[in-house]
Amino acid sequence: MADSFSNVIELPPDPLFGLKARFNLDKRADKVDLGIGAYRDNNGKPWILPAVKLAEEKLINDPNNNHEYLSISGFEPFLNNAAKVLLGSDSNQLSKVISQQSLSGTGALHLAGVFIKQFYKGNHTIYLSKPTWANHKQIFEYIGFKVENYPYWNNETKSLDLDGFLNSIKSAPNNSVFLLHACAHNPTGLDPTKNQWDLILKELEKKQHLIIFDSAYQGFASGDLEKDAYPIRKAINEEIISSPIIICQSFAKNVGMYGERVGAIHIIPSTKENNEAFNKAVKTQLNRIIRSEISNPPAYGSKIVATILQDSKLYDQWRKDLVTMSSRIIKMRKTLRSKLEELKTPGTWNHITDQTGMFSFTGLTPEMVARLEKSHGIYLVSSGRASVAGLNDNNVDKVAKAIDEVVKYYSKSKL
Amino acid sequence: MYKSQLIKQTQKQYIQSTRFLSSTCQLLKWNEIPLAPPDKILGITEAYINDSNSKKINLGVGAYRDNQGKPIIFPSVKRAEEILLQKENEKEYTPIIGSKKFQNIVKNFIFNNSGKDANGEQLIKDNRIVTSQTISGTGSLRVIADFLNRFYSNKKILVPKPTWANHVAVFKDAGLDPEFYNYYETSINDLDFENLKKSLINAPNESVVLLHACCHNPTGMDLTSEQWDEVLQIIQDKKFFPLVDMAYQGFASGKPYEDIYLIRKLTKKANENEIPTFALCQSFAKNMGLYGERTGSISIITANSNDSKAVESQLKKLIRPIYSSPPIHGSKIVEIIFEEPGLKDQWLNDLNKVVGRLNTVRSKLYEKLDKSNYNWDHLLKQRGMFVYTGLTPEQVIRLRNEFSVYATEDGRFSISGINDNNVEYLANAINEVIKK
Ligand SMILES: Cc1ncc(COP(=O)(O)O)c(C=O)c1O
Ligand SMILES: Cc1ncc(COP(=O)(O)O)c(C=O)c1O
Numbered sequence: 001m002a003d004s005f006s007n008v009i010e011l012p013p014d015p016l017f018g019l020k021a022r023f024n025l026d027k028r029a030d031k032v033d034l035g036i037g038a039y040r041d042n043n044g045k046p047w048i049l050p051a052v053k054l055a056e057e058k059l060i061n062d063p064n065n066n067h068e069y070l071s072i073s074g075f076e077p078f079l080n081n082a083a084k085v086l087l088g089s090d091s092n093q094l095s096k097v098i099s100q101q102s103l104s105g106t107g108a109l110h111l112a113g114v115f116i117k118q119f120y121k122g123n124h125t126i127y128l129s130k131p132t133w134a135n136h137k138q139i140f141e142y143i144g145f146k147v148e149n150y151p152y153w154n155n156e157t158k159s160l161d162l163d164g165f166l167n168s169i170k171s172a173p174n175n176s177v178f179l180l181h182a183c184a185h186n187p188t189g190l191d192p193t194k195n196q197w198d199l200i201l202k203e204l205e206k207k208q209h210l211i212i213f214d215s216a217y218q219g220f221a222s223g224d225l226e227k228d229a230y231p232i233r234k235a236i237n238e239e240i241i242s243s244p245i246i247i248c249q250s251f252a253k254n255v256g257m258y259g260e261r262v263g264a265i266h267i268i269p270s271t272k273e274n275n276e277a278f279n280k281a282v283k284t285q286l287n288r289i290i291r292s293e294i295s296n297p298p299a300y301g302s303k304i305v306a307t308i309l310q311d312s313k314l315y316d317q318w319r320k321d322l323v324t325m326s327s328r329i330i331k332m333r334k335t336l337r338s339k340l341e342e343l344k345t346p347g348t349w350n351h352i353t354d355q356t357g358m359f360s361f362t363g364l365t366p367e368m369v370a371r372l373e374k375s376h377g378i379y380l381v382s383s384g385r386a387s388v389a390g391l392n393d394n395n396v397d398k399v400a401k402a403i404d405e406v407v408k409y410y411s412k413s414k415l
Numbered sequence: 416m417y418k419s420q421l422i423k424q425t426q427k428q429y430i431q432s433t434r435f436l437s438s439t440c441q442l443l444k445w446n447e448i449p450l451a452p453p454d455k456i457l458g459i460t461e462a463y464i465n466d467s468n469s470k471k472i473n474l475g476v477g478a479y480r481d482n483q484g485k486p487i488i489f490p491s492v493k494r495a496e497e498i499l500l501q502k503e504n505e506k507e508y509t510p511i512i513g514s515k516k517f518q519n520i521v522k523n524f525i526f527n528n529s530g531k532d533a534n535g536e537q538l539i540k541d542n543r544i545v546t547s548q549t550i551s552g553t554g555s556l557r558v559i560a561d562f563l564n565r566f567y568s569n570k571k572i573l574v575p576k577p578t579w580a581n582h583v584a585v586f587k588d589a590g591l592d593p594e595f596y597n598y599y600e601t602s603i604n605d606l607d608f609e610n611l612k613k614s615l616i617n618a619p620n621e622s623v624v625l626l627h628a629c630c631h632n633p634t635g636m637d638l639t640s641e642q643w644d645e646v647l648q649i650i651q652d653k654k655f656f657p658l659v660d661m662a663y664q665g666f667a668s669g670k671p672y673e674d675i676y677l678i679r680k681l682t683k684k685a686n687e688n689e690i691p692t693f694a695l696c697q698s699f700a701k702n703m704g705l706y707g708e709r710t711g712s713i714s715i716i717t718a719n720s721n722d723s724k725a726v727e728s729q730l731k732k733l734i735r736p737i738y739s740s741p742p743i744h745g746s747k748i749v750e751i752i753f754e755e756p757g758l759k760d761q762w763l764n765d766l767n768k769v770v771g772r773l774n775t776v777r778s779k780l781y782e783k784l785d786k787s788n789y790n791w792d793h794l795l796k797q798r799g800m801f802v803y804t805g806l807t808p809e810q811v812i813r814l815r816n817e818f819s820v821y822a823t824e825d826g827r828f829s830i831s832g833i834n835d836n837n838v839e840y841l842a843n844a845i846n847e848v849i850k851k
C-alpha cells in the first residue's frame with residue numbers, strides 16, 4: 001500500500017506551459033509573448049469585453065439572481081440563443097437542434113466523442129486536419145477513437161491542400177467522422193474559401209460522413225458572426241448535408257469567457273428529418289453522460305452570455321466588441337506583413353494577411369523560432385505558430401526586425 | 416402503481432416508438448438510443464411545480480432554503496462577488512488543475528486549518544498532497560475514479576448502503592466496480608455498525624472504500640469518533656484505499672473545522688505510514704452555497720513527494736482532454752473569501768446560521784410528530800441537510816397524493832423545504848400516514 005502510486009510515472013510538462021515559464025523568467029524588458037491563446041489589447045493586456053462587464057453588473061444587481069444548480073442540460077435561455085448565434089435567428093432548422101451546455105469547447109468535443117462512441121453505428125475513426133489544435137487528438141484518443149489526419153496545410157505554398165483534403169474525404173470509409181474547424185483554423189489561421197467549402201461539403205455528403213464542426217472563433221475571425229459561420233449555415237440551413245452534424249461551440253474567445261468555461265454541444269441528427277422521440281432520447285442520453293461526469297454545468301458564464309444574447313443593447317455592444325478585437329488583429333497582420341516586405345525579408349508574406357483569427361502559421365522553422373527566443377526574447381511555439389493577439393503597436397516593429405534577422409541568418413531557409 | 420414502475424413503462428414505450436420511427440434512413444445510423452431514466456429529484460420537482468395545492472411542500476431538492484422557502488446567496492459570497500466585479504480585470508484560463516492560490520487555500524483550510532493540524536501541516540510540508548480544482552464534488556469523484564481506474568491495483572470500490580444515488584453511476588461510468596457495504600438498518604432506523612465492520616472485513620483486500628466525511632447522504636447518520644477508529648483499523652489491515660467524500664463540511668456541527676475529524680485521523684495515519692495514501696473529494700456547493708458554480712477540489716495524499724509529482728502530471732493529462740481547465744467564477748469567490756480581511760469569519764458565521772436553522776426546524780418537526788406508537792428518536796441523531804424518516808414508499812406516496820408533500824420514495828426529506836409556516840402542516844400529514 002505504501003506504494004499504491006509508485007507505478008505512476010511523471011510526464012514532461014506541456015510545451016506551452018514550458019514556453020510560458022521561460023517567458024516569465026526572461027528579464028529582457030522588451031520580451032514578447034506570441035505563445036498565448038487569448039486576446040490582448042493594444043497595451044498587451046487581457047481584455048474583458050465591455051458587453052461582459054455590463055452583463056455582469058446587470059446580473060449581480062438582479063434580485064432574482066442566485067447560485068442554484070442549473071438543470072442537467074444547462075441554462076435554457078443560454079442554449080436556445082447559442083444555437084441562434086450559430087445558425088441565425090431565422091434558421092428553419094432550429095427546431096431540429098438538440099443542445100446541451102458543456103465545459104466550453106473542450107467539454108463539447110469530449111461529449112461529442114463519448115456520444116458517438118456509445119451510439120454511432122458508423123466508422124469510429126475520426127479524421128483531423130493536419131495540423132490541428134494539439135488537444136483534438138488527445139480528446140478523441142482518450143475516448144478510444146482511432147485518429148487519422150487529412151491533409152490541410154501545404155507548407156510549400158502556405159495555402160490549403162484542397163486536393164489532399166478532398167481525396168481523404170473520398171477514400172475514408174463511408175460514415176466516418178470528420179472534424180472541421182468552422183473558422184479561424186488553429187494553428188494555421190487558414191480557412192477554405194466559400195467555393196472550397198462548397199466542394200468539401202459536397203464530398204462529405206456523398207460519403208455520408210458525420211461532421212463535427214469545432215466552432216471556437218465565430219465572430220472573432222472577421223468580426224461578423226454570419227460570415228464566420230459560413231460552412232455551418234451552408235451545411236445546415238441550406239440542407240447540403242443530410243448526415244448527422246454535431247457542432248461544438250465555445251464562447252471562450254468570442255465573448256472572452258475563457259476561464260468561465262461556457263460552451264455547448266448541438267446535435268442535428270439530420271437536416272432532412274425531425275423525429276421528436278428520437279431527439280428526446282438523444283437529449284436524455286446527453287444528460288446521463290453529464291450527470292455522471294459533473295452533475296450539471298457551471299452557471300455563471302452561461303448566464304452572462306445569455307444576458308448578452310437576450311438584451312438587444314448588450315448584443316449590439318458585443319457585435320462592436322467583436323469588431324474591436326478582430327480589426328485590431330487584422331491591423332497587426334497588415335502591419336507585420338508590410339514591415340517584412342519593406343525589410344525585404346526573404347520569402348513571401350501574404351499568408352500572414354490571408355490567414356484569420358488568433359493565430360498565424362508563420363512558416364518559420366524550429367531553429368528560427370529558437371533563435372527568436374534566444375537572441376530577441378520573442379516567444380512562440382516551435383511549429384512557428386504565432387499568436388497575433390500578442391502583437392501591438394509597441395512591439396510589432398521589433399518583431400518584424402527580429403523575424404527578418406533570423407530568416408536572413410538561416411539563409412538556407414526555403415522561405 | 417409505484418412511480419418507478421410507471422417510469423419503466425413509459426421508458427419501454429419510448430424505446431418501442433424510437434425503434435419504430437427510426438426506420439427512416441439517417442436515424443438508422445445510430446444504435447438504438449433508449450430514453451435514459453430521468454433524474455428522480457427533478458421528476459419530483461416537476462410534479463411539485465405542477466401541483467396547484469397552495470399548501471404543497473417540496474422536500475426533494477438538496478439546496479438550502481430560508482425560512483420563507485427562498486434560495487439565498489450567503490452574504491459573504493455576495494460581498495465577494497461585489498469585490499470581484501470591481502477588481503476583476505481578466506478572465507484568463509487557469510492552469511488545468513486550477514490556480515495555485517486556490518489549491519493552497521483548500522489545502523491549508525482542510526488539512527491544516529491555520530496551523531491547527533500538525534499532521535496535515537507535515538504532509539503539506541513534505542509535498543505529499545496533490546490538490547486540483549474540480550467541477551465541484553461530482554467532478555472530483557469522477558476525476559479520482561478515472562484516475563484509480565488507470566493507476567490503482569483494484570477496481571472494486573465499496574460504497575455504503577444506502578448512498579448518494581449518483582455515486583454508483585459515477586464510479587461505474589469510470590470503469591470501477593462498485594459494491595455495497597452494510598451501513599444502515601432500516602428496521603431500527605440506525606447505523607448497523609456490526610454488519611458494517613463485517614462486510615468490510617469480508618471485502619477483498621486493497622479495495623477502494625468510499626467514506627462520507629460527515630452528514631452521510633441520505634441517512635444523516637455518521638460514525639462516532641471511536642467507531643471511525645475501528646473502521647480505520649480495518650482499512651489499515653485490509654490495505655484499502657480510502658476515498659473520502661466531503662460534500663457537507665460544516666453541516667454537522669455548524670463549524671467546518673469540527674466536521675473533519677475523519678480527515679484528521681487520516682492525516683495522522685498517513686504521517687505514521689499506517690494508511691499512507693488516500694483521497695478527498697471536497698465541494699463548496701453546500702457550505703458556501705455555490706451549487707451551480709461547480710466549485711470543489713480533489714486532494715490525493717501520496718506516499719512521498721516523488722509520487723506527488725508523478726500523480727500531479729498524470730492528473731493534468733487526465734483532465735486536459737475532458738474539459739481543459741475548471742470554471743473560475745466560483746473559485747475566485749472562494750479566493751476572495753479567504754483573502755479579504757473579515758470575509759472568512761463572515762462566511763463561517765453565514766454557514767453557522769444556515770445550519771442553525773436546519774437544526775431548529777429538525778427539532779420543531781420532532782416536537783410536533785406523534786410519538787405515541789412510532790419512535791422518532793432517530794431524527795435527533797441525524798445530521799445535515801436531510802432527515803431520513805424511515806417512512807415506507809407507500810407512506811411517501813400517500814404524502815404526495817393526499818397532502819402534496821413531495822419527497823423521494825426512500826423517505827429522505829430535505830429539511831430546508833421545511834419552515835415555520837409549514838412545519839405544523841407537514842407534521843400533521845406525517846402523523847396521518849403513520850396511523851395504523
Ligand atoms: C480549435 C479549438 N477548438 C476548441 C478550443 C476549445 O477551447 P475551450 O475549451 O477553451 O472553449 C480551442 C481553444 O483553444 C481551439 O483552438
Ligand atoms: C454525498 C454527496 N457527494 C457529492 C455531492 C456532489 O455535489 P456537487 O457536485 O454539487 O458538489 C453531493 C451532492 O448532492 C452529495 O450529496
